Amino acid sequence: MPATPAALFLPSGRERRHALLRIARDVADDLATDAIVRDQAGKPPVDETARLREAGLLAALTPPLPGGGADWRTGCAVIREVASADSSLGEMLARHYTHAWSGRFYASRLSAPVLEEEAACEQWLWAGTVRAPGSTHDTGGPDLTLTPLDTGYVLHGRRPVDTAVTVADQFLVDAVCAVTGDVLVVRIPADAEGVIAEPSSDRLGQRVAGAGAVVMDGVVVTPQQVLGHRPQDEESTAPFTALAEPALRLALCHVGLGTAEGALAEARDLGMNSRTPGPPGDDSDLLLTYGELASASQTAAAVVERATDAMTLALSAGAELDPEEPAAVDALVAMAETVTTRAALHITTRVLELTDAPGLDRFWRNARTLTAHHPAAHRLRAIGDHYLNGRRQAMAKADA
Structure with missing residues (x-):
């Protein structure tokens, strides 16, 4: 695993912001050199993900941590800079960065820092989809279902994914418990048994974003992988x-x-x-x-x-x-x-x-x-x- 650039862990938030924006500009310049060729090829973003990881952007685009992470304004500035050179990778970083906040959105205040520190240390690339409470997809029945075990759950179903379906390290999804009807937000390691990535092809645009679908065929979900409950409606959020x-x-x-x-x-x-x-x-x-x-x-x-x-x-x-x-x-x-x-x-x-x-x-x-x-x-x-x-x-x- 490549080491994250030390500049991204400077003690001063202002210094970290400047360092991160400089790295983002360098990455954007690099991506711009072959953007047309990569767009025409429309291949899964394997090489592109390696570039982002080597630059330290995956580890840096996490919520603010002691001596690391990025505040919302800085994170969005990085996303915008990369998107100016390659919109597909801008979207991939946008979804990665937002999913990285999910520990704070859905988990307890105590467990979120542990998850964020692990994600930054391992340089996870996040992907997936968590539906909004009361979204139109809820009315058509769950596409992902959790069946309780003695400890944890088994996850079945299929979920469309907008980015990084074949290169993500962690998928973040919401799924309905078949017994209680609760909607839970869970993280699924991409290399877990039963996880099948289905990349899409022939997209009009965002061809290098890595869109597709992920199939969960009897994936075991441990209690530690359950971030928390996704509210059923806006009033209970x-x-x-x-x-x-x-x-x-x-x-x-x-x-x-x-x-x-x-x-x-x-x-x-x-x-x-x-x-x-x-x-x-x-x-x-x-x-x-x-x-x-x-x-x-x-x-x-x-x-x-x-x-x-x-x-x-x-x-x-x-x-x-x-x-x-x-x-x-x-x-x-x-x-x-x-x-x-x-x-x-x-x-x-x-x-x-x-x-x-x-x-x-x-x-x-x-x-x-x-x-x-x-x-x-x-x-x-x-x-x-x-x-x-x-x-x-x-x-x-x-x-x-």
Whole structure:
């Protein structure tokens, strides 16, 4: 197992942030060199995962620990930086980082640090899906079922996974107990007996994210692998647990924002290299277009940063989180999703019209895939409901 860079365990939080962002930029530069080739190949991210692990990003993207980990703002900055070069790996890190917080979202306050320290030490890559309480998938019956044993459970079923299905070290899933009906959040080692990874193929975008499904064929789950209960509905959800679903959606906003920023920067660089001699200022239409696109990117960034600040404060509050705060954070996340979706789709579409270059279409395909299952109308209604009525309901029921 490669050693984690010592720079990521500096005593000062500010020093760690600067070191982590420098590493993220280096990783992004490395990924950008062969991004087009890897996107066209669409292979499972085996080599890419090795790059991330060697750089120490898997160990660093854990909740803040004494002398290590990353606060929410820093973690999202890393995700956005990597996504600007490779949106697929940005999504993989976004889901990994959010799942790494699950010990705090679902487990006891005492057991969460033990799990986080082990995850950082072993450099686990997290993958999986934990459904939001009251999600539409719950009404169709459980896809994963736990059958109690004398100690622990046996897990059966199949669950779609958006990233790292063949390269993950740990899968995080929710499953229904066949006897009690309780929904439990469990972690499953990827090398456990009965775990079968089924990679998908021929995706439109996010082709290197490693999406697919994981089959649990009689997998034994020990009591130590049960993080805790996933609430059945929003009303029974503890304030801090209520942050789990919007946290993932916000991390994915940073992926979308990074995708838009990467597309705009690459189009600019390609255009500058291929443009006929003469100062760019001579082309007033081009300046107008780039001014509009840069403004759209900065507007989205401002909304996302506001939501990120709110999420950072809420996560820092821990058990002291005000019961009303998750709804306010959720509303900001929904606004960030709405603005980022529009900006990412608009920018990645327009750059194709500005620059005719091989591989530039990957940004558009990735943006479409990232935003395909997030209907804007639903989010806008939920935002309006929160603004007018202040209701403590989830802002977006679409799966992240």
